[in-house]
Amino acid sequence: MKTKVLDFFRLTCLVLVIFPVSIQSCKPEHKEKKSVPEVADPADAIIKNIRVPEFPDTDFNITDFGAIGDGTTLNTDAFKKAIAACNEAGGGKVIVPSGKFLTGPIHLKSNVNLHTLSGAVILFSKNPEDYLPVVHTSYEGVELMNYSPLIYAYGQENIAVTGKGVFDGQAGKTNWWPWCGSERYGYQEGQPHQRDDKNLPRLRKMNKEGTPVSERIFGKGHQLRPTFFEPFECKNVLVQGVTFTNAPFWVMHPIKSEHVTVDGVTVSSHGPNNDGCDPEYSKNVHIKNCIFDTGDDCIAIKSGRNEDGRRVNIPSENIVVEDCEMKDGHGGVVMGSEISAGVRNVYVRNCVMDSPNLDRAIRIKTNTLRGGFVENVFVENIKVGQVKEATLKINTHYAIYDAQEGNYIPEIRNIYLKNITVENSGKYGVLIRGRKEAKVEKIILENVTITRADSVMSVKDSEPVKFLNVTINGEKMKEE
Template sequence: MTYKNTSFTRLFLILSLFGILLNSCKEKTVSVFDEADAIINSIVVPTFPDKVFDIIEYGAISDGETNNSEAIKRAIESCHQAGGGTVLIPAGKFLTGPIHLKSNVNLHLEEGAEVLFSKNKADYLPVVHTSYEGVELMNYSPLIYAYKQKNIAITGKGTFNGQADKTNWWPWCGAERYGHIEGEPQQRDDHNLPRLRKMNENAVPYTERIFGAGHQLRPAFFQPFGCENVLAQGVTFTNAPFWVMHPIKSTNVTVDGVTVSSHGPNNDGCDPEYSKNVHIKNCVFDTGDDCIAIKSGRNDEGRRVNIPSENIVVEDCEMKDGHGGVVMGSEISAGVRNVFVRNCRMDSPELDRAIRIKTNTLRGGFVENVYVKNIQVGQVKEAVLKINTYYGIYDNQEGEHIPSIKNIYLEDIEVENGGKYGILIQGREENPVKNVTLKNVHIKGAATPMLVENSEPINFEDTTINGNKY
């Protein structure tokens, strides 16, 4: 095509050039984190009517010894029947069994309130529909539980104390350092995890997977199961039996300003599973296991359920002790996508990794579109970024499901002490890790800068490890 030297042609060329420049500017200014902002804006944060139901008025006694289960239950039921509002737990020590939330109820802890959960295992019966390490079952009730509810919250400046310790709940993990005595029942006994995992393989309906009394599988602390519009704000969790916050099959979950200070076995801070549109912000995680671990079912169960965890934003959080800062896996068989982590501080001699992806060929699953930006790492033990597709292989964790991991992006990361490895990637020859990018990442003090196996070449931009540019 030829152009004649006319005013119209000159105007056409000018407008075309302007369009090219405009599109170029848009490409430079639009960030993948605009998608994170869009996710946040789409999340419905529950609000509640201005009605208060004080548990004292329902007979609760703050002596730390009287079991207030019935008083709290009556307050929640009254609040729910009245169309919603706030169930108030005032300052003081209140002993209770499990708390079951209902729609449109905000359970609010005043500053100085401490909820002590009963050490009597029988208080957590009858069994409820719950989950253990990525497998659904009927088991002891979580300490705070909501099942298929809408618009629920736990808020305030008080403390939820699970009262788990080396004499209660923790010994069931089977580790001597958590109080287990050799010969006593524990979760790896044949009637516990082996039985549950065989039921998983055989697709036994969850209603027939009856555990609870006579079994040693610990309950989660706070578990919204199949819920919509969930808020946890301001509260502190301590002394958890097992995973601390476990939103499963839930949508629109906000965790804001929560402190988790719990160093028991499997004391993950927050484990979204089969969940969508999750916003975790302004939190402090000081945990006995992963700070945040995004999950989506174990093995055959995850593939049957087939609900990926997706659209998860983590920002402005502090990660202290823990196996990993932000982790995907290991129960990950339905996959994880669209994870955004920004403006976080990770620092502890007991923090093993900053960003971690863990799976194997029994789990399979996929992880894609993980974006990490503006992270300050003081020190980690093992690696800043660890991608491991051989997780647990010494426990016979090999199968036929090759994981897929791609589109992992780290930008503006400063690390003072990178631990054993700066970057550790162990993919699979059948499906190597794809499209890992490090931009403006600076790692100091790594004993070994990188160990990378079965991965496409890493994309480096303005990145240094131990002062060497990559």
């Protein structure tokens, strides 16, 4: 019976993925009980529906447009000309050959595949002024006009970044990173940083007051770092095979985008807020075969911060993460904390998470200023070596610098972990902090073995966690 209940749960989610209609409108013709059928994996249905871009077999080598791979010549114009020519010709590959190519921001256009050959290293300028004029972008879940992302596409279709090359943001303790305000990353007392009144407090105020995005102008004279790769309102996006390192801020940030595939990418970047991949307001996303070794969350699914998230009101949904390796980071797969428009239908399977510097495996974080919802999260066939705090952490009281309490009660439901093995879960096996006003609902663990945890679990303001064949610290958990 328990298996049938879980199969029905998965079948319902599959129906909602393919046919997003209210199930309340479907009334049975009679009350005869029928066996639950074998269901297709909803994750496979999502993957099948994702459109991966294809490109004409036409090449545009950046060296034919004046690029010089000596590591010192600035090649921004050569990249721009090659991409424009490729786009105007109907599409193809912009080829980056072996060499070290210094450049400012790269702006992709429709039907262009920026393809890097083995030995290609793209070095991004350390000069913030090279990332002007400002463009429509986002910072921690709030839209604004700011420095251009290092690789940027706005409103484009069929774009890609592929190959065997390395994209080096060249961020470090002498540029970009000190703006976070931490001595660990090179900040020195008296330097401007992101928490100065002219920076994040000003942006937060604009968010709260509903200032039009076109009037939220930052960039020069401000200290809000750009993302590395950001497709903004794009469709059919592919990132494949490449390596990202030394990012100023978040690494891959598809925002308001659909049909995104991230395949075989390596993120090795340990700067402040160096999240690996942050889909935001995005739908139909497939992240596979990747390695994440990061200074923050490996993968963090987001949907806007506070008023901005409620204004945009686009949930992130239909996201599949599979066959990935998570090393250092604050969390393996995370939902939040910028989550005000909600997240649903997330599938994580066949991943390995293991590092003494990985804090949690699966994490959901929000508060009553962010609000939002998280529902229908399925985590299956995961091998966890060690994490610091918990295999599963759900926190609706999340805050960093100060208390963040408001009137938007988060809703979290339908979180299902199956076939998980954990050697060392750190402080807790399961850690949940819900709200009395809206308890966390329907948390199910099935076929989970946690060999070691300092404490089995700590759960407050949640429905009882349902255990099905779960062992923690050698003790079989009671099934209800």
